[in-house]
Amino acid sequence: MALFVVPVLVSxxxxxxxxxxxxxxxxxxxxxxxxxxxxxxxxxxxxxxSVFAGTPADGEYMPGEGFENYIQFVGEQRDFRxxxxxxxxxxxxxxxxxxxxxxxxxxxxxxxxxxxxxSDEVRNYLSDGSIKIMMLAxxxxxxxxxxxxxxxxxxxxxxxxxxxxxFGGRLTVENRIPMFGIRRFDNVKVEEGGVQELxxxxxxxAFAKIEIVDKNIDNADAPKIEKAELVRYxxxxxxxxxxxxxxxxxVFGTWTLDYGGLSVPEGATVNESAASLVRLSExxxxxxxxxxxxxxxxxxxxxxxxxxxxxDGVTYMVEFKNYGTLPGMAKDEIFDIKRNNWYSFxxxxxxxxxxxxxxxxxxxxxxxxAPLGVQLDEMGDMIVHKEEDPDNPGQLKLPDAFKEYxxxxxxxxxxxEYHDELGDYYVIHLGVDGTMAGSExxxxxxxxxxxxxxxxxxxxxxxxxxxxxxxYSGTDTYEYYKDRNxxxxxxxxxxxxxxxxxxxxxxxxxxADNTERYRVESWxxxxxxxxxxxxxxxxxxFHEYDKTGKPTGKVVEMDK
Numbered sequence: 001m002a003l004f005v006v007p008v009l010v011s012x013x014x015x016x017x018x019x020x021x022x023x024x025x026x027x028x029x030x031x032x033x034x035x036x037x038x039x040x041x042x043x044x045x046x047x048x049x050s051v052f053a054g055t056p057a058d059g060e061y062m063p064g065e066g067f068e069n070y071i072q073f074v075g076e077q078r079d080f081r082x083x084x085x086x087x088x089x090x091x092x093x094x095x096x097x098x099x100x101x102x103x104x105x106x107x108x109x110x111x112x113x114x115x116x117x118x119s120d121e122v123r124n125y126l127s128d129g130s131i132k133i134m135m136l137a138x139x140x141x142x143x144x145x146x147x148x149x150x151x152x153x154x155x156x157x158x159x160x161x162x163x164x165x166x167f168g169g170r171l172t173v174e175n176r177i178p179m180f181g182i183r184r185f186d187n188v189k190v191e192e193g194g195v196q197e198l199x200x201x202x203x204x205x206a207f208a209k210i211e212i213v214d215k216n217i218d219n220a221d222a223p224k225i226e227k228a229e230l231v232r233y234x235x236x237x238x239x240x241x242x243x244x245x246x247x248x249x250x251v252f253g254t255w256t257l258d259y260g261g262l263s264v265p266e267g268a269t270v271n272e273s274a275a276s277l278v279r280l281s282e283x284x285x286x287x288x289x290x291x292x293x294x295x296x297x298x299x300x301x302x303x304x305x306x307x308x309x310x311x312d313g314v315t316y317m318v319e320f321k322n323y324g325t326l327p328g329m330a331k332d333e334i335f336d337i338k339r340n341n342w343y344s345f346x347x348x349x350x351x352x353x354x355x356x357x358x359x360x361x362x363x364x365x366x367x368x369x370a371p372l373g374v375q376l377d378e379m380g381d382m383i384v385h386k387e388e389d390p391d392n393p394g395q396l397k398l399p400d401a402f403k404e405y406x407x408x409x410x411x412x413x414x415x416x417e418y419h420d421e422l423g424d425y426y427v428i429h430l431g432v433d434g435t436m437a438g439s440e441x442x443x444x445x446x447x448x449x450x451x452x453x454x455x456x457x458x459x460x461x462x463x464x465x466x467x468x469x470x471x472y473s474g475t476d477t478y479e480y481y482k483d484r485n486x487x488x489x490x491x492x493x494x495x496x497x498x499x500x501x502x503x504x505x506x507x508x509x510x511x512a513d514n515t516e517r518y519r520v521e522s523w524x525x526x527x528x529x530x531x532x533x534x535x536x537x538x539x540x541x542f543h544e545y546d547k548t549g550k551p552t553g554k555v556v557e558m559d560k
């Protein structure tokens with residue numbers, strides 16, 4: 001996820017006079033510090049939110065959606081609250097009042113919140129080495145008299161319900177998204193003058209993001225999407241998930257499990273009318289709406305859908321179901337609309353048929369291929385390419401999001417050399433459980449085959465200058481040895497020429513430098529002999545070669 005809260009307990013030796021002057025003579029006063037990271041680049045300076053909003057870095061997700069990370073830290077109406085919570089009974093112990101917010105650096109990615117607590121409070125609340133922190137943000141109004149109330153009571157307070165009016169397009173300060181986060185931190189050692197970083201607090205957005213992408217935009221003759229509408233949605237949203245009292249209740253590493261069950265406020269009603277998605281861009285044509293959670297599954301439920309109208313008047317209803325590309329669930333299986341998820345449907349009309357691809361992921365996490373989310377290869381694996389390193393021109397690096405995935409889930413790269421010039425790429429391959437925790441990292445070649453070895457050196461073995469790869473087709477696996485041209489080696493000859501299948505599946509004889517290539521008409525794997533074809537005006541002429549890579553002198557001619 002792109003928005004993190006990293007709490008740090010310190011006795012802050014601050015260079016900010018407002019903190020030092022107010023506290024330097026008070027006995028035992030300590031500071032609780034939170035570091036906020038939005039993980040993106042700053043919004044342009046002409047925007048009033050430029051210092052405190054984050055726009056995603058290149059390649060993370062759709063450019064221009066920076067306010068998906070926005071928290072209103074400044075101004076007369078600062079819009080967030082931070083609470084200390086008893087980790088045993090989940091009751092609020094203390095509202096951390098009037099935090100001082102200061103940006104760390106000029107890139108708008110991180111901020112520090114300084115909040116003062118007394119030594120008595122530290123002894124009372126932190127003496128057992130554990131602390132729970134809850135943060136609410138962008139709620140506009142907050143529950144009152146919260147000290148002594150449980151988290152469950154607070155998140156179901158009337159002030160915790162958001163009256164929803166449909167909106168789409170790019171977010172702004174005015175339509176910022178409510179957020180919630182809570183986590184217990186253990187093994188806390190509080191020492192006056194000491195500093196301890198507790199870890200990462202993941203913030204949940206209260207809304208889902210729904211997108212329709214028109215893949216016919218490049219076809220001048222094809223009808224284009226003129227309108228997209230969300231049919232059925234609730235008129236209110238729970239700003240915090242119900243039944244969640246710790247981060248381990250909403251972070252599981254897979255969208256099918258993350259964020260707990262549905263949280264719909266009591267008394268919320270279904271609006272049967274249609275809400276328009278807002279068009280964001282011309283190429284590709286993309287339509288966006290943000291909406292509350294909605295139950296599409298179960299008995300007696302009337303599911304929501306997206307009604308798409310094309311320029312020729314034809315209308316389709318897009319369902320919230322697996323159209324065949326989502327791992328971990330059956331084809332055509334219906335799913336609920338859940339908070340913090342980005343549901344992106346790509347539509348393509350051809351010869352009267354509508355092809356739909358759906359991608360689901362946390363919409364503020366790192367997607368590698370906007371606007372359709374994480375790019376999948378034909379096997380359904382998530383593609384990761386190395387990218388240009390801005391600090392080392394001409395060098396490549398792993399994307400930051402991929403490094404975070406490796407670290408979070410304790411994964412390592414396969415021990416084989418990555419060849420960018422050959423079109424190699426990494427993938428995240430989900431296992432049978434469909435989770436990121438159970439996934440594997442593979443290296444694949446430009447044809448989508450899994451790389452299982454480095455290139456052999458130039459020698460006299462059959463696998464000279466090739467590497468071993470695996471191709472998966474349904475439930476079957478095929479092993480090949482491919483050379484640097486990506487062609488499958490059938491035979492290595494003594495002069496380092498070879499017989500290969502090219503990328504079109506055609507059998508080819510080529511010399512060692514790949515400067516001469518001839519179609520092979522027949523090949524005997526037992527003897528290593530093969531024929532290549534030449535033609536005369538009246539005949540087909542077949543020349544026999546053997547494992548030396550040279551002609552044997554045998555010629556077979558056939559009349560045309």
